[in-house]
Amino acid sequence: MKQFLIYGLCGLLFLAWFLASGTARGADRLPGLPDGCGTRCHKSKVREQFVHGPVATDDCIACHRPTGKPHPDEQGAFRLVGEREKLCAVCHESKATKKVVHPPVAEGDCLACHDVHQSPYPMQLKAPGADLCFGCHNAKDFSAKHGHAPVAAGHCTRCHDPHQSDNPALLKAPGAQLCFSCHDKALTEGVSVHKPVAEGRCTDCHAPHGSPFPSMLKGEYPEEFYLPYKQANFELCFRCHTRELAQDRRTDTLTGFRNGDFNLHYVHVNRSDKGRSCKTCHDPHAAGQLRLIKERIPGFGSWDIPIHYTKTDTGGTCVVGCHKPKSYDRLRFVTNP
Numbered sequence: 001m002k003q004f005l006i007y008g009l010c011g012l013l014f015l016a017w018f019l020a021s022g023t024a025r026g027a028d029r030l031p032g033l034p035d036g037c038g039t040r041c042h043k044s045k046v047r048e049q050f051v052h053g054p055v056a057t058d059d060c061i062a063c064h065r066p067t068g069k070p071h072p073d074e075q076g077a078f079r080l081v082g083e084r085e086k087l088c089a090v091c092h093e094s095k096a097t098k099k100v101v102h103p104p105v106a107e108g109d110c111l112a113c114h115d116v117h118q119s120p121y122p123m124q125l126k127a128p129g130a131d132l133c134f135g136c137h138n139a140k141d142f143s144a145k146h147g148h149a150p151v152a153a154g155h156c157t158r159c160h161d162p163h164q165s166d167n168p169a170l171l172k173a174p175g176a177q178l179c180f181s182c183h184d185k186a187l188t189e190g191v192s193v194h195k196p197v198a199e200g201r202c203t204d205c206h207a208p209h210g211s212p213f214p215s216m217l218k219g220e221y222p223e224e225f226y227l228p229y230k231q232a233n234f235e236l237c238f239r240c241h242t243r244e245l246a247q248d249r250r251t252d253t254l255t256g257f258r259n260g261d262f263n264l265h266y267v268h269v270n271r272s273d274k275g276r277s278c279k280t281c282h283d284p285h286a287a288g289q290l291r292l293i294k295e296r297i298p299g300f301g302s303w304d305i306p307i308h309y310t311k312t313d314t315g316g317t318c319v320v321g322c323h324k325p326k327s328y329d330r331l332r333f334v335t336n337p
């Protein structure tokens, strides 16, 4: 038993000597040679699924400068041929040439996100998907009640370039173009187009990461078509339009939708029972008729009623379903039959 232990110990010592001399010989061969440090001593650098190009080819000396009996050398370090982004720039294009540069990139801190040797994730990333971003950005800001599908899926880089962009907020495309990379442009085409939509300002109304309101809206806007009136229901629209639009029964100024001074927005919207929401008549993006008037409006039942709207210089006419036309005129009150 005692002998076994002694033989075993000797064996281990021999093995240790063998390995140590191997290291030394490998190290001595380093300068100018295909170095073999990866395969001989530092296997741990090539263990993960995604290994950085020059590391995989065992080109350690592309980045490390072995100094004679190299490491640990006098400085006690496996010295690098360049610092921070300058090291990467030996082989990669600069990531800081555009108008907007992500602060960690501007600071040359490539290794905040990339592991220079290897990673279990593609692109040598230190963490997968949004987890990488949440290392510095607050995850809570991206977990709104009504979230956006690509945000919830952690696909931040579908919209943002992680390094740089010529668009604000590192976006991959400007304005509505970004949204049209996934959403149908037809949504925003018609006889009349809402001005902020025509100008590509989708984020005037939608919070791109999500919001407390349905459809990721930036303010309250009812999902129902018919509901008791409350000004607060339409806060989204009142971010840009006057809050008084449907407030006063009579007006000469607040809206063009009036018969004489009789406010027709008030008539339709401001009711304690089945007041109409804006969306019974208007499409928030674009519509087949003037003034964003939809071509069909929902009835109280489950069917949609066609609506035909004609605008005049001083008013207009609506034909709803098979009912008689109803007209309004701002200068001269029209009595409808």
Ligand code: HEC
Residues within 6 Å of the ligand: 037, 038, 039, 042, 045, 052, 054, 055, 056, 058, 059, 060, 061, 062, 063, 064, 078, 080, 087, 111, 116, 117
């Ligand atoms: C593309 C450049 C590059 C290549 C190629 C490279 N390294 Fe490195 N290495 C670095 C950088 C940069 C650091 C400093 C890492 C840090 O600060 O996180 C480093 C650090 C190290 C360290 C010390 C810190 C640690 O992570 O353990 C060792 C050991 C090391 N490298 C070994 C190797 C070996 C072995 C190879 C070849 C198989 C290799 N490196 C190839 C850039 C490189």
Ligand code: HEC
Residues within 6 Å of the ligand: 050, 052, 053, 054, 062, 063, 084, 085, 087, 088, 089, 090, 091, 092, 110, 111, 114, 116, 122, 123, 124
């Ligand atoms: C000695 C040359 C060299 C240096 C220095 C270098 N790289 Fe690379 N890098 C490569 C090669 C080669 C590839 C593989 C390219 C390919 O597969 O198309 C690569 C690929 C990459 C990739 C993409 C991986 C993928 O899956 O496509 C990333 C990310 C990367 N490098 C980051 C860095 C960073 C960050 C630095 C600096 C810390 C750096 N590199 C320094 C040569 C280098």
Ligand code: HEC
Residues within 6 Å of the ligand: 085, 088, 089, 092, 095, 102, 104, 105, 108, 109, 110, 111, 112, 113, 114, 123, 125, 132, 157, 162, 163
């Ligand atoms: C904030 C995190 C972050 C920082 C900092 C960062 N990167 Fe990246 N990098 C990424 C992500 C994420 C990807 C993958 C992009 C994708 O999948 O579309 C990537 C991809 C790459 C690629 C491969 C694709 C390409 O765009 O060419 C290279 C090379 C690269 N990075 C180099 C660098 C260099 C060099 C630096 C420092 C100047 C750097 N990165 C800093 C997050 C970062």
Ligand code: HEC
Residues within 6 Å of the ligand: 100, 102, 103, 104, 112, 113, 130, 132, 133, 134, 135, 136, 137, 156, 157, 160, 162, 168, 169, 170
């Ligand atoms: C190493 C830290 C770090 C990581 C990781 C990081 N960021 Fe940032 N990011 C910052 C800092 C710092 C700022 C500037 C301050 C701020 O807006 O919070 C910033 C700003 C931004 C901005 C606003 C840029 C502008 O000019 O308006 C966007 C967009 C952004 N980051 C997206 C991302 C995405 C997407 C990821 C993941 C791929 C990510 N960040 C990962 C540090 C980081």
Ligand code: HEC
Residues within 6 Å of the ligand: 130, 133, 134, 137, 142, 148, 150, 151, 154, 155, 156, 157, 158, 159, 160, 169, 171, 203, 208, 209
């Ligand atoms: C559908 C596209 C889209 C996705 C996906 C997306 N963003 Fe954004 N992000 C935007 C837009 C658009 C802005 C500009 C907001 C503005 O101008 O009001 C922005 C702005 C930002 C900003 C700047 C500060 C702010 O909140 O305005 C940061 C930081 C940011 N995003 C990080 C992220 C992170 C992290 C993820 C993934 C969890 C992500 N984004 C996913 C579209 C997106």
Ligand code: HEC
Residues within 6 Å of the ligand: 146, 147, 148, 149, 150, 158, 159, 176, 178, 179, 180, 181, 182, 183, 202, 203, 206, 208, 214, 215, 216
């Ligand atoms: C990377 C693809 C992608 C991009 C880019 C994108 N979206 Fe989306 N968006 C989606 C997906 C997927 C859904 C979920 C679709 C569904 O449920 O039918 C969605 C849903 C929505 C919804 C409906 C949410 C709900 O609760 O019903 C709105 C509003 C929206 N996106 C607006 C935008 C805006 C504004 C932009 C531009 C800032 C944008 N999207 C950019 C993929 C994207």
Ligand code: HEC
Residues within 6 Å of the ligand: 176, 179, 180, 183, 187, 188, 194, 196, 197, 200, 201, 202, 203, 204, 205, 206, 215, 217, 221, 222, 223, 279, 284, 285
């Ligand atoms: C004036 C405010 C406003 C602007 C600007 C706006 N939207 Fe909307 N969007 C809405 C409202 C309100 C809804 C909810 C529709 C409903 O409840 O009937 C909506 C719903 C959506 C939906 C969900 C699907 C649907 O049709 O209901 C998508 C997708 C969408 N918007 C994309 C966009 C895109 C892309 C842009 C920019 C081109 C944009 N929006 C600009 C107000 C706006």
Ligand code: HEC
Residues within 6 Å of the ligand: 192, 193, 194, 195, 196, 204, 205, 221, 236, 237, 238, 239, 240, 241, 278, 279, 282, 284, 290, 291, 292
């Ligand atoms: C971000 C600002 C903004 C928001 C929010 C907004 N609008 Fe507008 N809207 C405008 C602008 C700007 C015009 C053009 C005014 C002009 O030409 O004088 C306009 C015009 C209109 C028009 C007249 C269209 C035409 O063809 O003449 C209608 C109807 C309208 N908006 C309805 C709405 C409704 C309903 C909402 C809420 C869902 C809403 N708006 C929210 C900015 C906004």
Ligand code: HEC
Residues within 6 Å of the ligand: 234, 237, 238, 241, 245, 246, 254, 255, 256, 257, 258, 265, 268, 269, 276, 277, 278, 279, 280, 281, 282, 291, 293, 311, 314, 315, 316
């Ligand atoms: C019964 C249909 C109907 C409803 C419901 C309705 N509108 Fe209108 N709205 C119109 C008509 C018709 C016009 C065109 C008036 C004109 O120019 O002759 C109009 C015009 C507008 C305009 C252009 C400026 C003005 O007042 O003339 C805005 C803004 C507007 N509506 C916002 C809203 C908002 C916000 C709501 C919900 C609170 C709403 N509308 C509800 C039919 C409606």
